[in-house]
Amino acid sequence: MSSRPSLAQVAALSGVSVKTASRALSGEGYVAVETKARVQSAADELGYRLNRTARELRRGGNTSTLVGLLSGDLANPFYSRLASGLERELRMHGLQLITASTDENPEWERRLTDSLLERRVRGLVVASTMAEHGHLAAERRHGSPFVFVDRPPVDLTADAVLLDNRGGAKRAAEHLLERGHRRIGIVGDLSRLSTHQDRVEGFAEAMEAAGVADWRDYLLEDAHDVDKAERAVRALLARDPAPTALFTTNNRITTGALRAIGHTPFAATNKDAATHRDTATHRNAATDKDAATGNSAAGNSAAGKGTALIGFDELDLGDVLGVSVIAHDPEEMGRHAARLLLARLDGDDGPARRVVLPTRLIERSTTALT
Amino acid sequence: MSSRPSLAQVAALSGVSVKTASRALSGEGYVAVETKARVQSAADELGYRLNRTARELRRGGNTSTLVGLLSGDLANPFYSRLASGLERELRMHGLQLITASTDENPEWERRLTDSLLERRVRGLVVASTMAEHGHLAAERRHGSPFVFVDRPPVDLTADAVLLDNRGGAKRAAEHLLERGHRRIGIVGDLSRLSTHQDRVEGFAEAMEAAGVADWRDYLLEDAHDVDKAERAVRALLARDPAPTALFTTNNRITTGALRAIGHTPFAATNKDAATHRDTATHRNAATDKDAATGNSAAGNSAAGKGTALIGFDELDLGDVLGVSVIAHDPEEMGRHAARLLLARLDGDDGPARRVVLPTRLIERSTTALT
DNA sequence: CTGAAAGCGCTAACAA
DNA sequence: TTGTTAGCGCTTTCAG
Numbered sequence: 001m002s003s004r005p006s007l008a009q010v011a012a013l014s015g016v017s018v019k020t021a022s023r024a025l026s027g028e029g030y031v032a033v034e035t036k037a038r039v040q041s042a043a044d045e046l047g048y049r050l051n052r053t054a055r056e057l058r059r060g061g062n063t064s065t066l067v068g069l070l071s072g073d074l075a076n077p078f079y080s081r082l083a084s085g086l087e088r089e090l091r092m093h094g095l096q097l098i099t100a101s102t103d104e105n106p107e108w109e110r111r112l113t114d115s116l117l118e119r120r121v122r123g124l125v126v127a128s129t130m131a132e133h134g135h136l137a138a139e140r141r142h143g144s145p146f147v148f149v150d151r152p153p154v155d156l157t158a159d160a161v162l163l164d165n166r167g168g169a170k171r172a173a174e175h176l177l178e179r180g181h182r183r184i185g186i187v188g189d190l191s192r193l194s195t196h197q198d199r200v201e202g203f204a205e206a207m208e209a210a211g212v213a214d215w216r217d218y219l220l221e222d223a224h225d226v227d228k229a230e231r232a233v234r235a236l237l238a239r240d241p242a243p244t245a246l247f248t249t250n251n252r253i254t255t256g257a258l259r260a261i262g263h264t265p266f267a268a269t270n271k272d273a274a275t276h277r278d279t280a281t282h283r284n285a286a287t288d289k290d291a292a293t294g295n296s297a298a299g300n301s302a303a304g305k306g307t308a309l310i311g312f313d314e315l316d317l318g319d320v321l322g323v324s325v326i327a328h329d330p331e332e333m334g335r336h337a338a339r340l341l342l343a344r345l346d347g348d349d350g351p352a353r354r355v356v357l358p359t360r361l362i363e364r365s366t367t368a369l370t
Numbered sequence: 371m372s373s374r375p376s377l378a379q380v381a382a383l384s385g386v387s388v389k390t391a392s393r394a395l396s397g398e399g400y401v402a403v404e405t406k407a408r409v410q411s412a413a414d415e416l417g418y419r420l421n422r423t424a425r426e427l428r429r430g431g432n433t434s435t436l437v438g439l440l441s442g443d444l445a446n447p448f449y450s451r452l453a454s455g456l457e458r459e460l461r462m463h464g465l466q467l468i469t470a471s472t473d474e475n476p477e478w479e480r481r482l483t484d485s486l487l488e489r490r491v492r493g494l495v496v497a498s499t500m501a502e503h504g505h506l507a508a509e510r511r512h513g514s515p516f517v518f519v520d521r522p523p524v525d526l527t528a529d530a531v532l533l534d535n536r537g538g539a540k541r542a543a544e545h546l547l548e549r550g551h552r553r554i555g556i557v558g559d560l561s562r563l564s565t566h567q568d569r570v571e572g573f574a575e576a577m578e579a580a581g582v583a584d585w586r587d588y589l590l591e592d593a594h595d596v597d598k599a600e601r602a603v604r605a606l607l608a609r610d611p612a613p614t615a616l617f618t619t620n621n622r623i624t625t626g627a628l629r630a631i632g633h634t635p636f637a638a639t640n641k642d643a644a645t646h647r648d649t650a651t652h653r654n655a656a657t658d659k660d661a662a663t664g665n666s667a668a669g670n671s672a673a674g675k676g677t678a679l680i681g682f683d684e685l686d687l688g689d690v691l692g693v694s695v696i697a698h699d700p701e702e703m704g705r706h707a708a709r710l711l712l713a714r715l716d717g718d719d720g721p722a723r724r725v726v727l728p729t730r731l732i733e734r735s736t737t738a739l740t
Numbered sequence: 741c742t743g744a745a746a747g748c749g750c751t752a753a754c755a756a
Numbered sequence: 757t758t759g760t761t762a763g764c765g766c767t768t769t770c771a772g
Contacts, residue, residue, distance in 0.1 A: 003430075003431055003512070003513070004512050004513075006748090006749055006750085007749065007750065007751095008749080008750095016758080016759090017758065017759045017760080018749090018750080018751095018759090019750095019751075019752095019758075019759060019760080020757085020758055020759075022750070022751065023751095023757095023758085026750095026751085028751095030757060030758085031757070031758085032757060032758090035757080035758085047508040047509070047511070047512060049484075049487055049488055049512075050488045050749095050750085051427075051488065051490060051748090051749050051750070052485075052488040052489050052490070052750095053423040053426060053427055053434075053489065053490060053749085053750095054427055054748075054749035054750045054751090054764090055749080055750055055751070056423060056750090056764090057421075057423055057424055057427055057748095057749080057750075057751095057764050057765065057766090058749075058750045058751045058752080058763075058764050059750085059751070059752085059764080060373075060752095060763095060764055060765095061373055061764095064423075066468075073454055074444065074450045074451075074453050074454040074457060075450060075451050075454035075455075075701065077447060077450070077686070079450075080444045080445060080447070080450030080453075080454075081444075081445050083444050083450075083469070084443055084444040084445035084450075084471065085445075087444065087469065087470075087471055088471065091470070091471070096468060096470060096485065096489075097468070097469055097470070098436075098466060098467070098468040098469075099453070099457065099467055099468070099469050100457075100461070100466060100467070101454065101457055101458065101461070114419075115422075115466065117419055118419055118420050118421065118422040119422050119423065120421060120422070120423060138417040139417070141417070142373070142374050142417060142419075143373070143374075255686065255687060255690075258687065258690045259689065259690055262690075315686070315687060316447070316625065316685070316686045316687065317625060317628065317685060317686065317687045317691060319629065320625075320628045320629060320632075320691065321687060321690065321691055331445065376764090376765055376766085377765065377766065378765080378766095386742080386743090387742065387743045387744075388743085388744095388765090388766085388767095389742075389743060389744080389767080389768095390741085390742055390743070392766070392767065393741095393742085396766095396767090398767095400741055400742085401741070401742085402741065402742090405741085405742085420765095420766085421764090421765055421766070422766095423765085423766095424748090424764075424765035424766040424767090425765080425766055425767070426748090426766090427748050427749065427750090427764090427765080427766075427767095428747075428748050428765075428766045428767045428768075429748080429766085429767070429768090430748055430749095430767095431748095
């Protein structure tokens with residue numbers, strides 16, 4: 001627990017001035033080889049390690065190598081893949097990522113933003129959950145570049161990497177309409193999120209163009225987690241008349257829907273049940289053998305089995321399961337964000353850029369013609 | 371792009387000393403309400419923001435609020451869920467997570483570890499990919515607590531949160547053996563990883579207890595990504611005699627195996643193909659309609675369709691797909707790591723602790739009796 | 741309640 | 757090639 005050795009101690013031990021020690025260790029040059037070796041071994045002996053924060057303080061201004069990322073929750077594959085793409089790209093340029101989860105809570109987002117800025121991050125990538133961003137206007141003047149991802153800035157001009165939400169959702173609806181569906185349920189995330197609104201809009205556009213005026217009857221919103229989504233879908237399928245198809249507007253809702261619909265490959269022998277979902281519950285390495293009691297998937301399969309489904313976001317096992325989706329590339333979004341940021345750090349002071357990434361329809365068995 | 375205002379500038383503008391400004395803004399007290407208000411408004415006017423690195427430098431020692439996490443790749447759900455659990459727990463205690471991906475490359479790990487230590491992180495959580503950790507012994511004496519996750523430290527005493535890899539793998543093998551399987555293929559990750567070795571050991575124990583001596587004939591290792599795993603499984607199934615069951619030792623290998631085996635729910639109508647896997651490829655929002663050409667999943671279904679399968683790690687849609695797994699809770703591992711770290715930061719200097727988290731068998735349709 | 745001086749660990753600027 | 761001095765932005769210490 002002895003406190004860390006400083007450069008001064010290394011200098012003392014090797015009998016040189018602090019500055020010489022600094023030069024020797026930071027590879028600045030202009031140090032006799034012999035001196036350098038002596039300093040090096042003194043450093044090793046003491047277990048010396050540069051204090052990067054002190055260096056950055058002295059060097060002043062923009063020398064931090066930290067980039068902040070604010071997003072909903074890393075456990076969501078969309079965010080984690082975004083983070084992965086971003087981190088890798090930054091790492092290649094000597095920058096490090098510091099992540100903070102907001103849990104889609106504006107208050108947390110505000111607090112964490114402050115905290116990252118106090119830490120003098122070099123830039124900030126944010127999948128914002130806030131309604132507006134005027135409060136960041138002052139920051140921009142102080143030279144911290146922001147890149148918005150997934151959701152655009154409101155009341156603020158800044159770079160952004162977005163998805164073609166509207167187009168993707170429209171395509172999803174068209175795909176279902178082409179297959180003859182008219183009563184199409186749509187289950188969405190938090191209604192305040194712009195991504196949600198855009199997806200509903202795109203959906204609406206296709207539906208109205210097809211002359212389906214009452215599509216709102218089958219709209220369910222604010223299904224923010226898998227369980228809520230499962231319940232929402234179940235409720236939707238219980239309607240009379242029931243929808244013949246579903247559009248789920250993100251990966252978690254699609255997961256919930258799949259559970260509700262019971263698109264299980266081997267329904268007859270499937271022994272899995274709702275109790276298995278909570279992997280947080282540990283039961284001492286015991287064997288779980290649930291009989292079919294309370295098996296929600298099987299239980300409802302009669303109701304939803306024939307229901308067509310298409311989801312926004314690709315799923316990890318989407319290909320194996322055969323789920324039709326509107327796919328896009330979260331890693332690419334992260335890489336793009338990194339590139340925009342790096343350009344700013346490189347001195348680019350042009351007008352704010354907005355990149356819109358495409359989506360594509362992947363047609364699989366959940367929307368196959370019967 | 372004007373540089374950030376410092377406390378001195380706030381002090382100047384409000385006509386007080388630097389120290390008074392400091393007191394006013396950091397809520398230290400002993401400031402006249404009126405003075406405090408004046409300083410506050412000056413700070414607002416200038417857009418002042420505390421420089422936390424300067425504060426930490428001055429306060430000395432262990433005042434950083436940063437905790438580092440080193441792991442393979444956030445895009446892997448195991449790591450991202452671990453990170454999520456860790457981050458949330460730390461956040462509740464005012465600490466922030468800084469993540470770095472090693473891509474299972476020891477060289478990167480070493481470099482990133484150095485970098486994090488130079489940043490004076492308060493502690494380090496590491497899913498190490500290195501063969502030994504003796505080089506960190508010096509660090510421990512300087513008061514930076516390490517917590518190893520998933521894989522234990524080698525040549526170093528430190529806290530660790532591990533899985534019951536051996537027990538879980540043994541249980542998997544027993545489960546298959548109980549169902550009458552004898553020729554069981556086992557596909558594993560990088561053979562140098564201790565987790566892999568432990569899982570193979572557990573598997574071996576059960577196999578040998580059951581009198582299956584030649585299990586190694588069906589062992590394939592170093593299938594580190596989904597594609598490699600898919601190919602490995604395909605090769606295994608092409609053997610004569612082919613294995614009747616498979617044990618895949620992590621989530622990515624299981625994914626690859628599912629693709630190879632083609633456990634698709636609607637095989638007859640499944641239109642998905644290998645080309646869809648690369649979501650990195652964007653094709654301008656176009657519709658992908660692949661005919662069954664080159665559909666690897668369907669193509670091999672004849673070979674592997676009847677093959678039983680159990681995987682280590684839960685899968686996102688494992689319940690819907692009906693895949694039997696040895697499950698555990700990555701978030702819990704993260705939370706545990708946080709707790710161990712927090713205890714150390716709180717002054718706990720007892721002997722190194724080792725937590726072993728249980729696994730549990732979830733029996734689903736891929737190992738159902740036919 | 742307020743302030744002046746010193747210093748955290750490091751490096752820029754300027755000497756020698 | 758090496759050393760000295762000053763100072764990054766903040767807080768501690770000690771006086772007012």
